[in-house]
Amino acid sequence: xxxxxxxxxxxxxxxxxxxxxxxxxxxxxxxxxxxxxxxxxxxxxxxxxxxxxxxxxxxxxxxxxxxxxxxxxxxxxxxxxxxxxxxxxxxxxxxxxxxxxxxxxxxxxxxxxxxxxxxxxxxxxxxxxxxxxxxxxxxxxxxxxxxxxxxxxxxxxxxxxxxxxxxxxxxxxxxxxxxxxxxxxxxxxxxxxxxxxxxxxxxxxxxxxxxxxxxxxxxxxxxxxxxxxxxxxxxxxxxxxxxxxxxxxxxxxxxxxxxxxxxxxxxxxxxxxxxxxxxxxxxxxxxxxxxxxxxxxxxxxxxxxxxxxxxxxxxxxxxxxxxxxxxxxxxxxxxxxxxxx
Numbered sequence: 001x002x003x004x005x006x007x008x009x010x011x012x013x014x015x016x017x018x019x020x021x022x023x024x025x026x027x028x029x030x031x032x033x034x035x036x037x038x039x040x041x042x043x044x045x046x047x048x049x050x051x052x053x054x055x056x057x058x059x060x061x062x063x064x065x066x067x068x069x070x071x072x073x074x075x076x077x078x079x080x081x082x083x084x085x086x087x088x089x090x091x092x093x094x095x096x097x098x099x100x101x102x103x104x105x106x107x108x109x110x111x112x113x114x115x116x117x118x119x120x121x122x123x124x125x126x127x128x129x130x131x132x133x134x135x136x137x138x139x140x141x142x143x144x145x146x147x148x149x150x151x152x153x154x155x156x157x158x159x160x161x162x163x164x165x166x167x168x169x170x171x172x173x174x175x176x177x178x179x180x181x182x183x184x185x186x187x188x189x190x191x192x193x194x195x196x197x198x199x200x201x202x203x204x205x206x207x208x209x210x211x212x213x214x215x216x217x218x219x220x221x222x223x224x225x226x227x228x229x230x231x232x233x234x235x236x237x238x239x240x241x242x243x244x245x246x247x248x249x250x251x252x253x254x255x256x257x258x259x260x261x262x263x264x265x266x267x268x269x270x271x272x273x274x275x276x277x278x279x280x281x282x283x284x285x286x287x288x289x290x291x292x293x294x295x296x297x298x299x300x301x302x303x304x305x306x307x308x309x310x311x312x313x314x315x316x317x318x319x320x321x322x323x324x325x326x327x328x329x330x331x332x333x334x335x336x337x338x339x340x341x
Contacts, residue, residue, distance in 0.1 A: 004028045006067040007047075008054055008100055009074030011035045013183040014115065014175075016042030017226050018071060018233060023047060032063050033074070041182050055095040060103035070104050071113045071233070072097055077148055078189025080281040081214075083119070087147025097155040101162050101170075111169045113237045114159050116244060118176045119149035123282050129220040129254060131284030136174070136244055136291055156244055163242060171237045176248025176287045180226030180307065181314035192255060193223050193308060194315060196262050201316040204268040205323070211270050214278035217256035222249040222286045225307030228300035232292070241295045248287030249300045261305050265312050 005022055009015045011033030022029045023046050031047040032054060033040060043049060052059045054074055064070070075093045077083060083090055097114065104112050121134045122143035144153045159170035179193035186198055199211040224247070232247035253261075256272075263270050289299040 002026055002028065003069050004030070004067045005069045005071065006030045006032065006063055008032055008063070008070065008072045008096070010047070010049070011037075011040035011043075012073060012075075013041050013180075014178060014226065014229060014233075015071075015073045016040065016044075016182055017180070018073070018230050019044050019047055021230050021234070030063065030067060041184075054100060055092070057099040057102060060096075060099045061106070064100075064103040064107040064109065067107070068110045069113075069237070070100060070109055070111070071115075071237070072100050073115045074100075075115070075151075078184065079191040079195065080279045082189050083145070083148040084279045084281075090148035091151045094151050094154055097151075098158060101158055101168070105162060105166045105168050109168065111171065111237060112159065112162070113171045113173070113233065114155055115233075116152045116156050116172050116174045117149065118174055118246070118248065118285055118287065119145035120153040120156065120174060121149075121285070126282035126285050129218050129284045131220065131252075131282075131286055133250060133252075133286040133288035134246070135288040136246060139244075160242075170242065171239070172244040173233055173236050173247040174244055175224070175229060176246065176285070177221050177223045178226055178229045179223050180229075180311050183226070183311075185315045185318060192221065192258065193262075193311060196255075196259055197308070197312045197315040198319065200259070200262045200266050200268060200270055201312065201319050203270055204266050204316075205319065209269060209271045210273055211259075213255065213259065213272045213274050215255065215276060215280035216274055217259070217272065218254050219280055219282070220252050220254045220284040220286070221258075222252050223258070223304055223307070224249045224287075224300050225302040225311075227307075228302050232296070232298070232300060235296045235298055236292075239296060245292050245295060246287045246289060247292065247300070248289070249302070249304075250287050250289050251304055252284075252286045253304055258304070258308075261308055262312055265305070265309050266316070
């Protein structure tokens with residue numbers, strides 16, 4: 001069945017991939033982002049693309065006109081270096097989330113998806129690289145990541161209450177470290193997989209094996225490929241599951257192991273200089289997929305090596321394009337024009 005769907009934050013990494021999938025399925029997609037088109041990660045000509053500020057409720061009402069489903073992926077966020085230094089900016093995303101919910105309720109939208117995060121879990125449960133995988137019920141008593149995590153947890157509650165009070169069918173996914181091609185890879189908002197790919201690709205291009213690593217490299221994470229993220233998002237949205245679910249890989253790796261994988265794919269050995277004063281986040285975080293397997297009959301299965309391979313080569317190509325017109329280092333500033341498809 002063809003639906004009319006709003007993708008809020010459609011100019012972002014996940015939004016661009018989700019929009020492509022929805023268009024491929026034959027849906028009518030309205031793709032909205034506050035960034036100018038030149039900064040969108042992907043621009044799909046078949047979509048109804050609009051540059052709008054969804055932190056304003058009247059703008060949300062305009063964007064909501066005629067749609068039956070909403071995917072709220074809009075957030076001011078980035079990697080650990082960004083969210084630790086921009087707590088207020090991260091929390092201001094709550095304006096977009098609440099106004100989208102109000103507009104969706106008033107427009108009679110059939111289903112509303114909200115992208116939450118593993119940052120809603122308490123840091124005290126993530127103090128060791130040998131962390132016990134995080135279960136959905138572990139989120140309470142609440143002590144999420146300051147700033148970004150609190151915004152996500154607040155919006156989870158809002159989604160719950162909009163269903164309880166107004167009957168708006170809401171779905172919530174707690175994403176765990178999404179990566180893949182067409183993502184942010186420099187400028188300070190990139191996450192660990194993209195940052196490591198950039199550093200190794202730059203080192204190879206310069207024939208200089210030394211790369212900087214934030215922390216001692218033993219901090220552990222699970223990383224989910226974008227294709228799994230989109231698949232899990234759609235399966236959850238189309239299900240009858242109203243409780244938040246982890247959408248993440250359960251393959252736990254250290255940052256040092258991530259570097260090993262990227263270095264192997266690049267066929268370029270690297271030497272590591274560790275910056276112990278840099279932001280590191282929690283020591284260990286992994287996704288417990290017991291509930292998503294039980295509720296959806298599915299879980300992310302793309303291995304790290306399988307997902308990093310196309311990601312590394314895409315980022316390496318972006319670096320080559322970027323280096324044609326300007327020095328290779330430092331790779332900072334807006335490069336989203338290179339991500340445009």
